[in-house]
Amino acid sequence: MSGETPVVRLPIIDFSKHEVKPGSPEWDSVKHQVRQALEELGCFHFQAMLDQVLDLRKPVLGALEELFHLPLQTKQLYVSDKPFRGYYGVGVASGVAVGQECMVIDDAKLVQNIERGLTTTLWPQGNVSFSKTLVSFTELASALEKRIRRMILEIFGVEKYTDEFIDSTNYLLKVMKYDGSVTGEPSLRAHSDQNLTTILYQNEVDGLEILNKDGQWNRVKLSPNSFIVIIGESLSIWLNGRLCSPYHRVVMKGNKERYSIGLFAIARGGYQVKVPEELVDDQNALRFKPFDYEDFLRLHSTKVSGGALLGFGLKSFCSV
Numbered sequence: 001m002s003g004e005t006p007v008v009r010l011p012i013i014d015f016s017k018h019e020v021k022p023g024s025p026e027w028d029s030v031k032h033q034v035r036q037a038l039e040e041l042g043c044f045h046f047q048a049m050l051d052q053v054l055d056l057r058k059p060v061l062g063a064l065e066e067l068f069h070l071p072l073q074t075k076q077l078y079v080s081d082k083p084f085r086g087y088y089g090v091g092v093a094s095g096v097a098v099g100q101e102c103m104v105i106d107d108a109k110l111v112q113n114i115e116r117g118l119t120t121t122l123w124p125q126g127n128v129s130f131s132k133t134l135v136s137f138t139e140l141a142s143a144l145e146k147r148i149r150r151m152i153l154e155i156f157g158v159e160k161y162t163d164e165f166i167d168s169t170n171y172l173l174k175v176m177k178y179d180g181s182v183t184g185e186p187s188l189r190a191h192s193d194q195n196l197t198t199i200l201y202q203n204e205v206d207g208l209e210i211l212n213k214d215g216q217w218n219r220v221k222l223s224p225n226s227f228i229v230i231i232g233e234s235l236s237i238w239l240n241g242r243l244c245s246p247y248h249r250v251v252m253k254g255n256k257e258r259y260s261i262g263l264f265a266i267a268r269g270g271y272q273v274k275v276p277e278e279l280v281d282d283q284n285a286l287r288f289k290p291f292d293y294e295d296f297l298r299l300h301s302t303k304v305s306g307g308a309l310l311g312f313g314l315k316s317f318c319s320v
């Protein structure tokens with residue numbers, strides 16, 4: 001069945017020009033494209049400046065291969081004391097599908113969480129280039145995420161909340177490897193991301209599928225020098241239900257391994273995710289109660305495949 005899944009191209013939105021700065025005519029034109037893509041699909045390809053992406057491509061993909069080629073016992077050393085955060089998962093035993101491995105780094109903007117938390121655990125003698133690469137990826141992807149979030153808030157006329165909203169973000173980094181598969185079963189089950197926004201980057205092997213508004217799965221055609229941006233449920237809730245978080249999954253087809261890396265923007269514990277009053281009126285009744293994302297995690301998530309990030313239940317957790 002999955003053999004017939006149609007291949008689609010997501011809109012590629014070009015942020016690469018220097019002039020795409022808030023307030024410029026280019027910014028307004030890009031904003032219009034972002035709005036269209038998000039209202040239609042909840043995701044798009046983000047075209048960053050080519051040299052930034054090209055500088056990162058080889059080191060990032062090299063770092064992912066280096067990490068996942070470590071012996072299993074070494075990878076399993078990476079566990080954290082926090083539930084849901086900072087762990088290594090492989091295979092069904094840890095809730096990850098057969099053929100997927102992942103590692104999650106909590107609060108990756110804190111360099112020590114990469115350097116000391118992850119790198120030194122896996123390479124006690126150190127691995128400077130590995131750390132540097134993940135730190136650079138986190139820097140670039142979080143900068144892109146901030147631009148997109150600012151733009152989305154502007155689209156809905158609530159840009160005055162941008163700084164406070166962005167300042168309360170925890171950027172969680174997740175690296176993933178999917179084996180080539182002959183089963184046709186999803187290597188990552190269908191889900192919507194529960195966080196605010198997700199920025200994904202990957203090697204040349206396709207596999208991501210998105211459920212469109214007609215309920216049909218579409219395979220996303222790779223755009224090699226772009227990032228994929230996906231809206232998560234937390235942001236949809238903050239916008240009082242405006243924009244939808246698309247269901248997606250990963251289905252592997254050939255026998256080549258797929259590597260991907262994602263930066264997940266999450267509302268920090270202690271921050272109330274609360275619909276701005278400007279987004280509630282006679283036509284748009286308040287749909288969601290304020291909530292703390294950490295409370296949701298404690299109650300609803302399981303330690304599976306980034307349970308902090310993907311799964312279900314956030315909307316019912318906080319609906320009015």
Ligand SMILES: O=C(O)CCC(=O)C(=O)O
Binds near residue numbers: 193200262310
């Ligand atoms: O590997 C991918 O491309 C998708 C990963 C994903 O959807 C997730 O971790 O939430």
Ligand SMILES: [Fe+2]
Binds near residue numbers: 191198248310
């Ligand atoms: Fe996801």
